Amino acid sequence: MRIEFVPADLHAGATAAVAVLAHEAAALSPEARVIDEATGGALARAIAGGRFTGAKGQILDLVAPHGLEAARVVLVGVDGVGAVEPEAVEAAAAHAFQAVKASGVTELVLKLGADAETAARAAFGVKLAAYRFDKYRTTEKAEKKPSVTVVKVAAADPVKAAKVYEGLNALADAILFSRDLVSEPANILHPEEFAARAKSLESLGLEVEILGEAEMAKLGMGSLLGVGQGSVRESQLVIMKWNGAADKSAQPIAFVGKGVTFDTGGISIKPADGMEDMKWDMGGAAAVTGVMHALAGRKARVNAIGVLGLVENMPDGNAQRPGDVVTSMSGQTIEVINTDAEGRLVLADALWYTQERFKPKFMIDLATLTGAIIISLGHDYAGLFSNNDGLSEKLLAAGKAERENLWRMPLPAAYEKQIESPIADMKNIGGRPAGSITAGLFLQKFVNGVPWAHLDIAAVAWRKPSTDPTVPDGAVGFGVRLLNRLVADAYEG
Numbered sequence: 347m348r349i350e351f352v353p354a355d356l357h358a359g360a361t362a363a364v365a366v367l368a369h370e371a372a373a374l375s376p377e378a379r380v381i382d383e384a385t386g387g388a389l390a391r392a393i394a395g396g397r398f399t400g401a402k403g404q405i406l407d408l409v410a411p412h413g414l415e416a417a418r419v420v421l422v423g424v425d426g427v428g429a430v431e432p433e434a435v436e437a438a439a440a441h442a443f444q445a446v447k448a449s450g451v452t453e454l455v456l457k458l459g460a461d462a463e464t465a466a467r468a469a470f471g472v473k474l475a476a477y478r479f480d481k482y483r484t485t486e487k488a489e490k491k492p493s494v495t496v497v498k499v500a501a502a503d504p505v506k507a508a509k510v511y512e513g514l515n516a517l518a519d520a521i522l523f524s525r526d527l528v529s530e531p532a533n534i535l536h537p538e539e540f541a542a543r544a545k546s547l548e549s550l551g552l553e554v555e556i557l558g559e560a561e562m563a564k565l566g567m568g569s570l571l572g573v574g575q576g577s578v579r580e581s582q583l584v585i586m587k588w589n590g591a592a593d594k595s596a597q598p599i600a601f602v603g604k605g606v607t608f609d610t611g612g613i614s615i616k617p618a619d620g621m622e623d624m625k626w627d628m629g630g631a632a633a634v635t636g637v638m639h640a641l642a643g644r645k646a647r648v649n650a651i652g653v654l655g656l657v658e659n660m661p662d663g664n665a666q667r668p669g670d671v672v673t674s675m676s677g678q679t680i681e682v683i684n685t686d687a688e689g690r691l692v693l694a695d696a697l698w699y700t701q702e703r704f705k706p707k708f709m710i711d712l713a714t715l716t717g718a719i720i721i722s723l724g725h726d727y728a729g730l731f732s733n734n735d736g737l738s739e740k741l742l743a744a745g746k747a748e749r750e751n752l753w754r755m756p757l758p759a760a761y762e763k764q765i766e767s768p769i770a771d772m773k774n775i776g777g778r779p780a781g782s783i784t785a786g787l788f789l790q791k792f793v794n795g796v797p798w799a800h801l802d803i804a805a806v807a808w809r810k811p812s813t814d815p816t817v818p819d820g821a822v823g824f825g826v827r828l829l830n831r832l833v834a835d836a837y838e839g
């Protein structure tokens with residue numbers, strides 16, 4: 347699907363749908379009024395004869411409107427009374443696209459507001475909404491596929507709108523790259539393949555280093571390596587660097603991702619039902635890859651490091667056993683009570699490595715870490731755990747701005763009792779109470795006092811059904827928008 351910016355008075359042809367906005371009490375936007383007049387009041391009549399109120403996300407679909415050449419008119423509700431926030435335009439554009447994508451029209455013309463910022467946000471919303479992971483579908487009938495092949499976004503100054511869109515387009519590309527990683531099945535996207543895809547981003551100007559098992563063994567990463575030892579796939583540690591700050595030696599910021607390309611649970615094996623979901627247990631690493639893609643794509647003025655801990659957690663004759671004790675790179679020992687609590691074992695070494703090698707301003711890890719966070723917060727919030735109030739505030743604000751909401755959870759020292767081991771420095775599970783918090787407390791032992799935040803994204807990395815028109819069912823790419831915004835608003839200078 348192609349996206350173009352066109353003049354505001356563009357005449358939509360016979361194979362097109364035109365989308366316009368309506369506010370509270372079904373008040374028509376200026377563009378909608380033009381259409382209402384051209385059709386002899388057809389929009390007003392359709393509103394009068396139905397329940398359309400202009401509420402956010404509501405759609406009124408007018409087919410074969412008399413007086414217009416266009417095949418359809420789509421009236422999209424956005425609430426409010428007048429000026430529309432760019433964010434609302436993004437959602438409205440996505441709603442319009444969802445409404446007509448398989449209707450048979452080949453073209454969608456968006457007339458949602460003519461200024462450059464509004465037009466650019468509409469294009470962004472549509473690009474995200476149109477995501478499909480269909481590379482493995484070889485027999486889908488043409489009539490089931492989306493019919494819309496081009497989206498024309500009307501703007502007073504199309505050239506200016508296209509210019510404003512450049513940054514958003516780079517962000518969208520990064521989000522879609524991240525969604526592709528999350529969507530790929532685990533037979534294709536194993537640790538080495540993931541590392542290769544990260545490496546391919548060198549074309550954007552990133553520097554990408556890959557460590558294999560021998561190198562990690564030399565570094566003493568017994569905690570990460572223990573998780574991958576039952577897999578025939580080699581574990582990988584990927585280090586991505588973006589050096590965009592004016593001062594090339596300025597202290598970097600760092601992102602660390604859990605990349606379990608498949609989580610069977612290992613010897614503490616998971617139940618069969620729903621286990622296929624564990625192909626997306628690398629959603630944290632996908633988010634980190636995505637944010638590095640976005641920073642490079644828009645040439646962000648910041649020095650940033652992305653570290654991915656990539657492993658496959660399999661049961662096998664060589665797999666680690668419950669009760670095994672491993673020694674992490676930090677020197678701390680861990681009794682592995684449950685091999686299914688593997689994400690924290692991977693992050694323990696990835697976090698330690700990151701702070702030791704890069705001495706970052708802060709580290710933020712993202713991980714599909716616990717089922718318990720789904721119980722705590724449901725699917726509309728990711729859990730935020732942090733040793734730093736300033737960083738937390740900035741993350742909460744960035745999340746709100748990008749509709750990737752976070753909710754801060756506590757890290758009470760008293761709960762560390764739950765992960766004490768009789769034979770090692772800690773154990774890797776803390777029992778059922780506060781399962782996401784004890785996971786956070788475990789990670790905190792590997793940050794060495796560096797300002798740090800942990801985002802537990804187990805509930806938000808994959809949405810089915812999705813409640814956001816810019817996110818089709820499945821991979822969200824959660825975290826890319828959020829972290830890109832954090833950098834843009836607080837760390838670019």
Ligand code: BES
Pocket residue numbers: 609611627684686687688689714715716717718775776781804805
């Ligand atoms: N990858 C899972 C967490 C998860 C669950 C992610 C559901 C997405 C959806 C993680 O590795 C895991 O298995 N966690 C265990 C920890 C337990 C053994 C302490 C869990 O949450 O059950």
Ligand code: MN
Pocket residue numbers: 609611685686687688689
């Ligand atoms: Mn697990």
Ligand code: ZN
Pocket residue numbers: 606609627686688689714715
């Ligand atoms: Zn896992």
